[in-house]
Amino acid sequence: MTIPAIKAALSIAQVLAHYGLEPGPTGSMTCPFHDDKSASMKVYHDTNTAYCFAGSCEVNSVDVIDFIMHMEKCDKRAAILKAKELIGIPLSNLPVRPPKGETDQAKALDIGTIYPASLEAIKKHAAAKAYCLERGLKYWDFLGVGYKSRKTKDKWGRGCILLPLRDERGKIVSLYGRAIKGPGHYYTAGRKGLYPHYPDHTTKTLILTGSVLDAVRIPELLTPSFRSIDPHVDNSRLLGLRR
Numbered sequence: 658m659t660i661p662a663i664k665a666a667l668s669i670a671q672v673l674a675h676y677g678l679e680p681g682p683t684g685s686m687t688c689p690f691h692d693d694k695s696a697s698m699k700v701y702h703d704t705n706t707a708y709c710f711a712g713s714c715e716v717n718s719v720d721v722i723d724f725i726m727h728m729e730k731c732d733k734r735a736a737i738l739k740a741k742e743l744i745g746i747p748l749s750n751l752p753v754r755p756p757k758g759e760t761d762q763a764k765a766l767d768i769g770t771i772y773p774a775s776l777e778a779i780k781k782h783a784a785a786k787a788y789c790l791e792r793g794l795k796y797w798d799f800l801g802v803g804y805k806s807r808k809t810k811d812k813w814g815r816g817c818i819l820l821p822l823r824d825e826r827g828k829i830v831s832l833y834g835r836a837i838k839g840p841g842h843y844y845t846a847g848r849k850g851l852y853p854h855y856p857d858h859t860t861k862t863l864i865l866t867g868s869v870l871d872a873v874r875i876p877e878l879l880t881p882s883f884r885s886i887d888p889h890v891d892n893s894r895l896l897g898l899r900r
C-alpha cells in the first residue's frame with residue numbers, strides 16, 4: 658500500500674477518534690502537541706489535515722501519518738504501519754463516546770453504553786444472528802450490527818437489532834433499531850446522523866437508500882461483478898469498508 662493510498666483510505670476523523678480527540682463544530686480543538694489552552698488546532702476534513710496556529714508549537718500542518726507520528730512519538734515508518742492498522746479496523750471498533758447536547762430522553766438512553774453492550778449481546782443471541790442472515794446481513798459483525806435484549810432496563814429498542822448513526826465527525830449520535838420479531842422499527846429521540854458514516858473526501862460515488870437496513874445490505878452487492886462496473890471506483894470505500 659503506497660503512502661498516497663494510505664492517506665486516501667484513512668480519514669483524519671478516524672485518526673482523531675482513535676486517540677479520543679474530538680474537534681468542535683467549527684473544526685477547532687485543543688492541540689495535543691503543545692500545552693494548549695486556546696484550541697489552537699484546526700481540523701480540515703476536506704484536505705484530511707490539521708493545522709496548529711500556535712507559534713510555540715513544534716507542528717504546523719499535519720496529515721494523518723504526521724499526526725500519528727507525533728502522537729506516538731515514533732518515526733515515519735512506524736507511523737505508516739500504525740496507519741495501516743487503523744485502516745483495517747471495522748467501524749464498530751472505533752471508540753464510542755456518549756453524545757453531548759442530546760435531548761433528555763436520548764441522554765437517559767445512554768447510547769454510549771447501549772450500543773457497545775448490544776455488540777456483545779448479539780454474539781450470544783442465536784435468534785438475532787439468524788434474523789441478520791435472513792435479512793442478508795451475513796457480515797453483521799463487520800457491519801456493526803448489535804442486538805438489544807428484551808430484558809434490558811430501558812424499554813427503547815428491546816428485542817431489536819441496532820445500528821449506529823454517526824455525525825460528520827464519526828461520533829454516534831442516534832441508534833436505529835429493527836425488531837427481530839414483528840414489523841417494529843425505531844430511532845432514538847432527536848434522530849440524526851448517517852449509517853455507516855458521512856462521506857469523506859475520498860468518496861466518488863454516494864448511494865442513498867430508503868432505509869438504514871437497505872444501506873447495510875449494500876456490501877452484499879460488492880461482488881466482483883458489481884465491482885467491474887467501474888474498475889476505477891474502489892467500492893470498498895463507498896461504505897467505508899476496509900479491505
Ligand SMILES: [Zn+2]
Pocket residue numbers: 688689690691693697698709710711714715716
Ligand atoms: Zn500545537
